[in-house]
Amino acid sequence: MPPRTTSATSKKTASKKAPAKKAAKKAAPAAQAAPAKKAAKKKAAKKKAAKAAPAKKAAKAAPAKKAAKAAPAKKAAKKTAAKKTAAKKTAAKKAAKAAPAKKAAKRAPAKKAAPSRSEEEEEIGPGLKPGDPAPPFSLAADDGKTYALRDLAGRRVVLYFYPRDNTPGCTTQACDFRDRQTRFASSGVTVLGVSGDSLASHAKFRAKFGLNFPLLSDPGNQVATAYGAYGEKQMYGRKVQGVIRSTFVIGPDGRLEAVHSPVKVAGHADALLAALPA
Structure with a gap:
């Protein structure tokens, strides 16, 4: 079971x-x-x-x-x-090229011409012009005579104004007139030099350089002022009062035939001779 x-x-x-x-x-x-x-x-x-x-x-x-x-x-x-x-x-290249020129400029600075006591710069000329009547004058000369414009009627006169005796430019100018005096005289021209120096200074100046024409004394620069050859001018870079180197050719009729102002000395006498009437 x-x-x-x-x-x-x-x-x-x-x-x-x-x-x-x-x-x-x-x-x-x-x-x-x-x-x-x-x-x-x-x-x-x-x-x-x-x-x-x-x-x-x-x-x-x-x-x-x-x-x-x-x-x-x-x-x-x-x-x-x-x-x-x-x-x-x-x-850099430009600087390199310019460097020699700069060095040369530094090494050899430009020489400035030494100003001469007789040379005026940028002189201011007179207001007279050819054809104007020549201002009358009567001044004593170093030869003991007195020269008056009225006594020179009928003759041609070279009347030149200069700053000072015995200065380089004035000496050169006077000697140029001296060396050409025969030619001026043969053309019937009377040369008269005028400055504010005394007669004694003129006499020494004339004797020293054998000048063969009269030097007239203009005390106070009265005649120079009348001709406009004295006044303000540039001298050594500044304005001064003084004689302005000037030349006036006075004709036989007493009128100005030529006015030269300011005058540069070199060749001036020859230029006057060349401009004289035949």
Whole structure:
């Protein structure tokens, strides 16, 4: 006879199976939920990766963009630097070329001509002109005579005003007239020199250089002023009052035939002779 199964045994068996079923039921949903969770996590990861991809691309592309933007600036900077270098080289070459000239200029400064006491600069001439009546005069000369314009009527007179006896320019001028005195006399011309120096000074000047024509003394330069041969002039770069080297050719009728003011000494006497009427 088969063994008997008691109700108590079956109940024990049932009670043991019950917790296992419950655990199986609980484990089933968890097992089913696990793949879903994994899938959800994968999807979320993919979404994040998809969202992050453009940012990564942008991040990778940024340096390239910056490099592209910086390239023109770099090129411009290189060009500017090249231009500056070329300009410096050009300036250096010019400086190198100019250096010898500068050194020469420093070594050999321009020599300034020493002004002569007798040479006036930019003298202001008289207001008289050819055709005007010659202002009258009467002055004592170093030969002991007095020369007056009225006494010289009918003769041609060369009346020249000079600053001072024994100065270089005045000496040269007087000697030029001395050396040509014969030619002036043969043309019927009386040469008279006039300055503000005293008769004693004139006598020494005449004797020293063997002058063969009279020198008239004009105290206070009154006659020179009447002829416009005394006044303001430029001397050594400044304005002064003094005799303006001037020559007047007075015709036989007492009128001015020629006015020379200011006078340059060199060649003056020859020019007067050449201009005399035949």
